[in-house]
Amino acid sequence: MDDEGAHLAAAYADCIQIGARNMQNYSLLKTVGRLRKPVLLKRGMAATVEELLLSAEYILSEGNDQVILCERGVRTWDPSSRNMFDLNAIPTVQKLSHLPIIADPSHGTGVRERVTPMARAAVAAGADGIIIEVHPDPNHALSDGAQSLFPHQFADLVRQLRQISEAIGRSISAPTARA
Amino acid sequence: MDDEGAHLAAAYADCIQIGARNMQNYSLLKTVGRLRKPVLLKRGMAATVEELLLSAEYILSEGNDQVILCERGVRTWDPSSRNMFDLNAIPTVQKLSHLPIIADPSHGTGVRERVTPMARAAVAAGADGIIIEVHPDPNHALSDGAQSLFPHQFADLVRQLRQISEAIGRSISAPTARA
Amino acid sequence: MDDEGAHLAAAYADCIQIGARNMQNYSLLKTVGRLRKPVLLKRGMAATVEELLLSAEYILSEGNDQVILCERGVRTWDPSSRNMFDLNAIPTVQKLSHLPIIADPSHGTGVRERVTPMARAAVAAGADGIIIEVHPDPNHALSDGAQSLFPHQFADLVRQLRQISEAIGRSISAPTARA
């Protein structure tokens, strides 16, 4: 994504997502900092928590205070998962910053059967939200099918997440579908 | 710990713990494989999930089938936590092995205020148990005080864990104190 | 750096450097792929060798075949150096690609006293070039002083590098200063 793409997205979308590979694309961060749209800033593949917060500052310092941080798994030496899903980052960010932090267990694990347990873990760790990929026919999805839940799995998951939220003194509003 | 230490521990203890630095001490693994005591095998600091399972085989192949695996955080490039607590390892192990896997959020985070959220996350991810350090006066503990919960924090945590367990279709038995 | 910056740099500079944080800024890679200037592409902080080569493809596929790769140290769990200088990447790239690869021991180590041994090591490993920071008064340099050589150290180093080059069947042309 570049400056032109950011403006184009802002004309149609409700929220601009900065992907992991652009987390330190400072020019793009400043551009979206001048938009009046919420920005979802994903953690870079080997970015420290401190670097994630410093990247957010590039957006905030341009006047856009609608920044949502996102843990989506980081790179390590263990090939057993596509990424290592660093849930410890959630309480760490919440201690250091006022910004909300959500989690993306679909990219964080890359494998459908791990999405449910790790989505539950993210909420239990205190995440302010989660992004879940769900598809009516994941085996024929155009992208990311292997990490997309079936609709009935998603319904089960939401039920569990409501209970976990209550257990830790929070609550969940109805999920919003994105076409 | 060496062979002599393992035999001495077995004479008094209910369970032998193999620490992270000894996860690939094959001689010690074979020794505890010949004991008739449960063995708690902690994941090495940079051990892959596959290596953890292969280390367990050294114990199992000597005839001791009472092996409990433990995720306790691994080493990465992010200094924001002492370890990166790899909860993804829990569903990964449960897919690949029949062995129970528990989590140690006290060592996995190293900071008291993160123990509660990450203990909740471990249970939500499906851990078969957790180890929590708790102390009546953590600020004067002889070791690991900074990651030890106060008793009232522990009581709150257990209440939350019971609810999370129910949410995911499991239950928790009463905690066992270790002097 | 963004598109406008790339065009501005191209108007004045002999070579465009894409820094580590921009290695996967695909929009910028395509922009410099349409320029007619050599591009120095630095390896990202946690980029695999394969990803470095794939990023080069973004430039090449736009028609600019003057791409020079650069190993500048990567991120690991060892705080004893600012970066881990991965000289193994040099023969690995040379096996997989026709593109030249150079090394940056100043950033790769971050400490003056390690620049000389690691510059020698880079040449001995077969690097097609090196970048060395040198300053007449490094203690008062505006940036990167701690990793800049004194002029007499640089002269000594070049002498050693000539001999190492000969030892491995290569030769060194006279160094080019950059103001």
Place this chain on the structure above:
Amino acid sequence: MDDEGAHLAAAYADCIQIGARNMQNYSLLKTVGRLRKPVLLKRGMAATVEELLLSAEYILSEGNDQVILCERGVRTWDPSSRNMFDLNAIPTVQKLSHLPIIADPSHGTGVRERVTPMARAAVAAGADGIIIEVHPDPNHALSDGAQSLFPHQFADLVRQLRQISEAIGRSISAPTARA
């Protein structure tokens, strides 16, 4: 290796090697610290330079001051090599300690064609020695054939290493074969 193995090895061998997986086997380190044989201590797969030096202290503090450290590659997120060969560790150790440090490019790379460039790099970085696997018929070697040099490659390498040593003001004594 355990205590009994260490004593058995000491009865026949000129030098005791502590492998990477045993670098923090403190019981074994103390045992070899009480022997009167040189000890080759290999760096653990994810051990920091500081941890390598601290492991050496376990041997030294028992009275054995014949300790040789060895860089043999460490674990990272890049699958392009079996290990990342951290030559930066050589000047770092030499700054912090009086102990000699050698390098093992055969294990450090795991691939025959990279052994020669990385052996040269290790000597150029100032290594106090190197270990090279060489075999008259590597394709039929019982172990580690893929990283073993052919005899003629080894002869070429030694010639190059002599010149590199001279270039940096050191010299190489005749290599010692180990059956």
